[in-house]
Amino acid sequence: MRAIVIREPGDPSVLELGEMERPEPGRGEVLVRVRASGVNRADLLQRRGLYPAPPGVPERIPGLEFSGRVEELGPGATRWTVGEAVMGLVGGGGYAEFVVVHEREAVRVPANVSAEDAGAIPEVFMTAYDALLRQIGLTAGETVLIHAAGSGVGTAAVQVARVAGARTIGTSRTAAKVERAKELGLDVGIVVADDSWPAAVLEATGGRGVDVVLDLVGGAYLDGNLRALAPLGRQIVVGLTSGRKAGLDLGRLLSKRLTLVGTVLRARPLEEKIALAREFEDRAVPLFETGRLHPVIDGIYPVWEAAAAHTRMEADENFGKIVLSWE
């Protein structure tokens, strides 16, 4: 099969179209012919050699998600029929013509979403759904601060938080992204220019602070987040684009009685990935079909232009998801 392969660690030019061995579906697994695969920041890190693939995953093919059609059923697989439209997460290898997943990890594509657009759903919506609803328990009437509100996860989180009845405050370093996030339903937008954004968050909440922070930025924002949180506030960190080291003021953590949670999808064991996939299909897929959720797509590139796609994300120019398509 064809696949985008990392020739060696480096800049986007190391991505090249190559021939790789097609995977075989094992017991309970399905082979999926990929139509589209979203680009994620983790792919950029993996390309630079900074985020190695976990054991059992193709080392040189990036890609953490896919949409496509079931091509072949492994022994004992009964959940799908050949030709059905599915999407989902993979530990790697998504930039390929075929992927193999356990049949219970695959999620049906919402009826009203195209196969290409569906490639933009799994990683960011499952991350936002899992982080905000399953882990942090965001509930109606709460206020949530979403950093990088114009990113893939950010645009998904704004929508998920609105569905949950929460008030949303979003940040971006780019004014135009804040404006576009407002069109998605973001209630309050803050353009981050310097260290004054925590004060802006406090002002937007009458001095009280936010109940929840969804952070994809990491180190540079930690102290500001603790200042922006209300007493008993919870923060979940899903990404570290600004780096992993941070100074933590434990005094603030104690006096405000805060909770700080780290999460990642890729390294989870099979049973947890399945549990999330099944719940997401039951609860989130119908929300796409009623129009409450929708993938936000910055652009669709042919897979052989993966380098251009990476370059755009690395320059932080995208609003929403960049998708690679095989057609």
Next chain:
Amino acid sequence: MRAIVIREPGDPSVLELGEMERPEPGRGEVLVRVRASGVNRADLLQRRGLYPAPPGVPERIPGLEFSGRVEELGPGATRWTVGEAVMGLVGGGGYAEFVVVHEREAVRVPANVSAEDAGAIPEVFMTAYDALLRQIGLTAGETVLIHAAGSGVGTAAVQVARVAGARTIGTSRTAAKVERAKELGLDVGIVVADDSWPAAVLEATGGRGVDVVLDLVGGAYLDGNLRALAPLGRQIVVGLTSGRKAGLDLGRLLSKRLTLVGTVLRARPLEEKIALAREFEDRAVPLFETGRLHPVIDGIYPVWEAAAAHTRMEADENFGKIVLSWE
């Protein structure tokens, strides 16, 4: 009434016996004649001017807990009769002959515990009970790491964790304290001499790490705690004896999917203090009466020797609680 008063911020010699105005019980409150009051590290900080009393609390009288007898009922107070033995938390003012609390904040003294010994119960057992059972949800079969296992909170936490069916690993910088903690039921004791204790914790858990960390040390132990935690582990920080600033490796927080919680009792609003008091009376007081829990007392000092009591705690010489008594 008589009370121990902080003459000015400073060393233990600034504590002196003085005359202060006796508080009046308001609506729904009770006046308690104090028999004993435990000494806490927060008292040492307050004495040094580093931990000011919250609004509405005597500024110059330290003391966060008491045991004694109900002396007088405020208007509308019906829960207790005069003379009943009660104990509980106060925001300050515990080193006095009288304290006032809401009648629903007072907790009955276990039938088999003396009035003096009961002065050692509220702060450390309510902290350990609240942190381990209500907040972190420690459950049977889990392993918990308890730092400063010879401290007041440490000795309480070892007992609470055992009641919950958890395996306990405790640390202390003093070998003799580790041995005494084992007599309380501590399963594994680690003497902290340098930075190798996280490796000892991993070894004691077959390389997996602990499910829960109860930390009273703070800054200096944070990174080691993250290393000692198992995937999906939870840490609750109830004290900061080593300082409030710490370097946090968010990468570890994410990859292990850890939860970090800060907590404090003193600053909580009335309704939360009541909720904890009522639950503690219902669930923990009977455990003292069946002998599953018991106060661990380092020594009982007459209140006028409060300076000596502070000196002993400041030197970290105590195992368990130091109590001040009015008799």
